Amino acid sequence: MNQQIISFPKDSGPSLVANEWQVWNGEQDEGAPFISNELAHGLNKVLVPFHWWITHHKNADIIERANKGEIGVWFASDDDILKHADMIEAGKALWPVVAAHFPIFRDGRSFSTAALLRQRFHWQKEVRAIGDVLIDQLLQGARVGFDAFELRPDQDLQVGLKQFNLFSVTTQNSWRGKRSLLEA
C-alpha cells in the first residue's frame, strides 16, 4: 500500500497525507475475530469489499470494529450501489470512509459510482479512489466526487499534486462547483 495519499477536500487545496486505511481485497478471510493477515504495520483501519460487508456486517466482531470507526467499504467497479441503497444509507452512520476501485485506469465506472454517492446518497465524508489510479485521472476524479486518492505506487505524487489547478474554467457542473459563467 501507498504510505501517502493525496487528500483534496472539497473546500481546500490538495495535499499529501499519511495513508491510514489499508485496502483489504476480501481474500484470506480466516473468520472471527476479523483480523486480516495483511493488517500489519500496526494499522487498524481497513476498507473491506462492499460485497463482503453485505455478508458479514452482522457479525459481532465486525460490529465492534465498525463502531470503533475502523471499517470502511470499497465498491468494486461492477458493484451496483443503487441495488443496495438501504445498506449504504445505514453505512453512512458507520463508515468514516468509502472507496471506489479502478481495476484499470481506463475503466470509468467508478466515476459514476462516486457521482452517485455524492448526488444520490449525499455522502458527506471521504470518497477515496483506489486501484489503478494514475496522475491523469485525478482531475476527473476530483470533479465527480472523489476527495482522496491512493495512487498506484509508481506514480509521482508531486506531479499528481499539480494536476488539480490545470483548468481555471469548466463547462459543466460537477461535485466541486458550477460551470463557469461570464459576469453579466
Added chain:
Amino acid sequence: MYKYDAIDQTLVDQRVAQFRDQVSRRINGTLAEEEFRPLRLQNGLYHQRHAYMLRVAIPYGLLSAKQLRTLALIADKYDRGYGHFTTRQNIQFNWIELEQTPDILAELAKVEMHAIQTSGNCIRNITSDAFAGVAGDEYIDPRPVCELLRQWSTLHPEFAHLPRKFKFAINGAKVDRTVLLCHDVGIELKKNTKGELVADIYAGGGMGRTPILGSLIKQDVPWQVLPSYLTALLRVYNRFGRRDNLYKARIKILVKALGPEEFARQVEGEWAHIQNTDDNFTQAEWDRVAKHFTKPAYKTLSALTTEQLIASTPESEKAAFARWLERNVKSHQVAGYASVILSLKPHGTVAPGDATVAQMNAIADLSDQYSFGELRVTHEQNLVLADVEQSKLLELWQAAKQQHVALPNIGLLTDIIACPGGDFCSLANAKSLPIAKAIQERFDNLDYLFDLGDISLNISGCINSCGHHHVGNIGVLGVDKDGEEWYQITLGGEQGNDAAIGKVIGPSFYADEIPDVVTNIINTYVEHRADDESFIDAYRRIGVTPFKEASYKNAKKKVKAEDLNENAASQS
C-alpha cells in the same frame, strides 16, 4: 458562427498546456505508451501505419475562412501539404510528429479550434446538418443546441472513460443529412404543439461489426433539460455497458440486450433523480450562444430561375453549368441565395475528402468573396459555401473549376465516401483509396453518371466502418483473409429518413474485380429500372437476387467454404 468567449478560449488554451505536459512526460519516459494512449486519443492523436495522425474537430461542420487558412497552414508546416475531411465533420492530418502536436494544438487554439474528444472512449465531436440555418427544409436551426452540448460535453469528467466511443448527431430538418439513426445518440429537434423547442431522443444506433439503427427512447424532451437527460442516459451506459469485449462495448449492444423499452426505463429512473438540477441549460445560456447564429446580412434579392441563371452563360458552357447547378447547388431559405457544394471527389486523382494547401487557401478566399467567410463540411466529405447570391453562381463556378472542386458529381456514383484505409490506417484490413480511384476512373463519364442519378457508394477499409459502407446503396468493405485483401459488397443501405443497413450479397472479391462488379450491379439497375426510378427504389422493388447474380457472373474465384463461413458470420 459561434465565437469563443473568455471561458471557451481559456479552456482550450489550458487544454493545450495539459497536453503539452502529457507529451513531455511521454517523451521523458515517465508516462508509458499504454497509459499515454487514451490521453492522446482524447486529443485526436492516433498512431497509424507510418506516423501519427491528428484529427481536428470541426464542431457540427462549421468553419470560418480564417480557420480553414489555419488548417492549410498546419498541412503546410507540419504535414505533407494536404488534409483529409472525414464523414464526421473532422479533418485529419496524416503525417504528424508527436513532439509537434502541442504546437499544432496551440495554432488551432488561436483560431478557436481544438482536437478535444475527436477520438477515445468519450463523447466525440458532435455532428449536425451541413446546411443548418440555411436549408429550405429546416424546422429548427440545430446550431445553438449543438454548441450548448459541445460545451457541456467538453472535458465532461464522469464520461471520460466510457466503455467505448460515443457519438451524437443532431438534426432539425425534414430530410436527415446527419445519419442520425447510426449514432449512439441521435437528437431530433422539433417544435411541440405549444411552439416550444423539444427533442426526440434515439439511442443505440451504430455501424461497425454490428450495424443497428437507433431506437426512439424518449419524445419531447425540452431543450433545457438535455444535460440532465443525457447525463442519465450516459450514466446508465457508463455503468452497464460491456467492458469485457471491445466489439460488444458500444451502447447499441446494451440497448439491444436490454431492449429499447427497458433501456429507456432505466434512463428514466436515473433522470427522475436529477432532472430538476441546475445542470440544465438556462435561457441566459441559450441567448449567449444563439446570438451567434443569427442570419448574416442578406441582401433583398429576387429569386432567379435556372433558366435565368443559365441565360447569361456562354453557349459553350451552358450544359456544363446547368449540370453543376443541378447537382452541386441546393435551395436556400432566403430568396436570391443558394448553397453550393464544392466537390472533393475528383475522378481518380486524389483520395475522397482530401484538399491541398492551395485548395484550402483558395476555398477560404472563395468563402470570403461569396459566402460571408464561412464554410461547412458535409458527411459526404465535401465542402459547402452556404450563402451564395444566385447571381454570383456563374462566377463562383468558374473560380471553383480553377481549383478542381467543381465536378458536378454530388450524390452521384463517384461522390464516394471512403475512409483512409490500409494506405494509412493501422486498423484497416484492406486499402480503400485504390478502390475508390478505380471506380471513379471506370465511371469517368458525366453523361452516364447523370443518367444513373442518385447512388451512394461507400467504402470502408475494415469493419470499424469509418467509410459508412453499411449505409451506402452500394457498400464496399475491406476484409482480410489469410493476409490477402478482399472486398465484400453490401447492397440496399441508405442514409437519411429511410435509413437502412445494407445486406451482404455473398462471398468477397479481389480488389481488381471490384470495378467489374460495380459495373454489373449498375447494368442490372439500368436494365430493370422503371422510368426515372432511383437505384435504391429499384433495389427495394426487385430485391437483391438479380444484382447478386450479375455480381458473380464473371467472378474469378469459386466460392470457397471459408467464404460461406465468413458470409454467414457477417450476417449473424
